Amino acid sequence: MKTKKLLNNTTTTTNSGEQVKQPSISIVSDRYNEELSEKIEKFTKLFQNPRDIDVGKTAHEIVKETSLYRLLHYKPIFKNPLKTPLLVVYALINKSYILDLQDDKSWVKNLVSQGFDVYLIDWKPPTSNDKYVNFDDYVNDFIDDCVDIIRNKNSIEKITLHGYCMGATMSAMYTTFYQHKIRNLVTLAPVIDSSKDTTVIGNFGRNMAANKIMDSLGNMPPQLLNTCFSALKPFKQGMNKYYALLEHIDDTKFVENFLRVEKWLYDIPPITGEVFKQWINDIYKNNLLIKNELKLGNKIVDLSKIHIPLLNIVAEEDHLVSPQCSTALNNLVSSTDNRLMKFPTGHVGLIASSYSQLNVLPRVGKWLFSRSD
Amino acid sequence: MNDIMSYEENYAIPFEELLKKYQEFWKKFTNIPKYSPLSLMEETTSIGKNIQDLLIVSSKMQYFTVNYISQITKTYSEALDKLPSNAIKSDIKSEQDLKKYRNILIGTLEDSFTNLFQSKEFGILVSDIMSTYSDYNKLLKNITNTFLVSLNLTNKDDIDSILKEMQELKRQVRDIRKTMDIIISEDKKIVK
Numbered sequence: 001m002k003t004k005k006l007l008n009n010t011t012t013t014t015n016s017g018e019q020v021k022q023p024s025i026s027i028v029s030d031r032y033n034e035e036l037s038e039k040i041e042k043f044t045k046l047f048q049n050p051r052d053i054d055v056g057k058t059a060h061e062i063v064k065e066t067s068l069y070r071l072l073h074y075k076p077i078f079k080n081p082l083k084t085p086l087l088v089v090y091a092l093i094n095k096s097y098i099l100d101l102q103d104d105k106s107w108v109k110n111l112v113s114q115g116f117d118v119y120l121i122d123w124k125p126p127t128s129n130d131k132y133v134n135f136d137d138y139v140n141d142f143i144d145d146c147v148d149i150i151r152n153k154n155s156i157e158k159i160t161l162h163g164y165c166m167g168a169t170m171s172a173m174y175t176t177f178y179q180h181k182i183r184n185l186v187t188l189a190p191v192i193d194s195s196k197d198t199t200v201i202g203n204f205g206r207n208m209a210a211n212k213i214m215d216s217l218g219n220m221p222p223q224l225l226n227t228c229f230s231a232l233k234p235f236k237q238g239m240n241k242y243y244a245l246l247e248h249i250d251d252t253k254f255v256e257n258f259l260r261v262e263k264w265l266y267d268i269p270p271i272t273g274e275v276f277k278q279w280i281n282d283i284y285k286n287n288l289l290i291k292n293e294l295k296l297g298n299k300i301v302d303l304s305k306i307h308i309p310l311l312n313i314v315a316e317e318d319h320l321v322s323p324q325c326s327t328a329l330n331n332l333v334s335s336t337d338n339r340l341m342k343f344p345t346g347h348v349g350l351i352a353s354s355y356s357q358l359n360v361l362p363r364v365g366k367w368l369f370s371r372s373d
Numbered sequence: 374m375n376d377i378m379s380y381e382e383n384y385a386i387p388f389e390e391l392l393k394k395y396q397e398f399w400k401k402f403t404n405i406p407k408y409s410p411l412s413l414m415e416e417t418t419s420i421g422k423n424i425q426d427l428l429i430v431s432s433k434m435q436y437f438t439v440n441y442i443s444q445i446t447k448t449y450s451e452a453l454d455k456l457p458s459n460a461i462k463s464d465i466k467s468e469q470d471l472k473k474y475r476n477i478l479i480g481t482l483e484d485s486f487t488n489l490f491q492s493k494e495f496g497i498l499v500s501d502i503m504s505t506y507s508d509y510n511k512l513l514k515n516i517t518n519t520f521l522v523s524l525n526l527t528n529k530d531d532i533d534s535i536l537k538e539m540q541e542l543k544r545q546v547r548d549i550r551k552t553m554d555i556i557i558s559e560d561k562k563i564v565k
Contacts, residue, residue, distance in 0.1 A: 016454060032468060129536055131533075131536065132536055132537050132540040133540060136544065137540070137543075137544065140547070141543075141544075141547050198491065199491075200487065200490040200491055203490065203491050203492070203493065203495075203496040204490075204496055204499055204500075206496065207493065207496035207497045207499070207500045208496075208499075208500050208503065209500055209503070209504045209507075212504050212507050212508075213503050213504065213506075213507045215507070215511070216506075216507035216508070216510040216511045216514070217507065217510065224503070231486075231490045232490075233483060233487070234483070234486055235479045235480075235482045235483040235486065236479060236480070236483045239479065240479050243475065297544070
């Protein structure tokens with residue numbers, strides 16, 4: 001077997017003046033070099049000729065569509081699904097198809113297969129004309145509209161409200177006002193107590209002059225949002241993922257999953273100016289939610305008014321929303337049926353991974369099953 | 374003129390003070406009498422003032438951007454300093470060693486940069502950059518608005534005020550609709 005020396009021994013001087021020897025690759029086989037070259041070629045071709053990748057394939061119909069949202073109803077696979085329908089409220093960041101990324105990692109498909117009657121609010125990108133749409137509109141108008149449509153369609157008084165991330169925060173806000181329409185509240189990684197948030201996003205949010213920025217830009221543009229999110233794990237999830245892709249370039253399943261996640265990561269809609277201002281000022285800077293001082297319209301959000309069953313699901317390795325920021329919800333509500341589930345995974349892994357399918361969803365389904373008859 | 378200083382004298386002054394001196398100097402040319410025919414030139418002088426502010430904001434953007442870049446390069450150097458000595462001393466003899474070294478390098482860079490991004494000072498710096506960019510944007514908008522007004526064309530501020538009123542009206546309609554729904558459902562209960 002032939003060997004080659006790829007790098008010579010070199011030394012560098014660090015800031016502290018220390019002479020440090022750089023490692024050298026002394027023995028590498030020709031076979032490794034050939035394999036690496038082939039992989040690099042495939043890697044380059046993948047990005048030069050990207051193919052269209054399908055997402056959100058679970059069968060559904062559009063129940064209602066407006067300029068800012070669509071209400072989707074996933075086709076039940078059982079003739080008689082569970083009596084209490086479930087409305088999933090996604091966040092206003094990125095797109096909702098992360099909850100239905102692919103067949104074997106679809107949150108909504110799994111819930112449908114467990115017998116639930118699942119609906120989802122798919123938020124549409126706002127335009128510059130929507131810059132004055134605020135949380136009051138999202139919670140008291142759009143979510144309420146969807147809840148009423150489902151109640152009327154299913155001839156039922158109460159539904160299960162199930163939110164993810166910012167959608168979970170909005171779901172909690174909604175429940176304080178419209179508890180008579182909600183049977184159960186399920187929250188995934190909600191943003192509740194920002195004083196306990198130690199993430200980079202929390203740091204940027206607490207120091208941001210949101211009013212000034214939004215008055216100038218109108219809506220929060222995708223490019224600026226991407227800049228903020230790029231600062232989260234820039235090496236482990238930024239650079240390293242491309243190394244991992246290179247290593248697994250021959251694994252079709254891996255590549256397709258990678259492309260789906262990659263598509264979602266950069267499919268960022270803008271956020272309306274008023275929503276962004278309130279999100280940063282009221283939630284991150286002033287932490288009004290836990291102080292019972294957050295206002296939607298002329299109504300105060302008082303989480304202690306929630307007394308319906310609550311299931312709060314938190315990711316222990318969440319780098320977008322600190323677990324402690326989310327678990328605060330369990331201490332604020334008045335529910336006697338009040339459960340916290342923690343899982344050793346990340347923010348997106350909580351809903352779109354094999355781990356989620358095998359560990360999170362069965363337990364969520366079990367909790368919901370007994371409260372959905 | 375007493376205001377002219379040498380390059381060395383200028384360099385020694387803090388940035389904010391320098392901007393203040395610059396503004397005070399040019400203020401003499403942009404202040405116009407209130408009660409005179411010159412007051413009709415307000416549009417022209419406001420464009421002049423906006424352009425002057427644009428130069429100041431551009432300087433600020435440059436200052437904060439340079440600061441940002443220096444923080445990033447400093448953190449990168451510090452991260453390389455922190456690389457465990459055993460990762461550097463041993464030669465890479467196999468693919469596994471290469472992978473191990475790569476993981477150590479990425480982990481070290483990740484830790485250093487996460488510490489930087491989580492620091493309050495960096496959070497404030499990012500906010501300063503975004504604020505300055507917003508100021509720049511706003512000044513460009515002000516200049517464009519002035520031209521649009523003089524051409525008797527609708528500007529963004531006019532459109533924004535209409536959009537704001539429309540959204541308020543939508544909310545009022547929503548509230549009226551909800552109140553009517555409650556009244557109708559209560560009426561139905563009474564009829565039953």
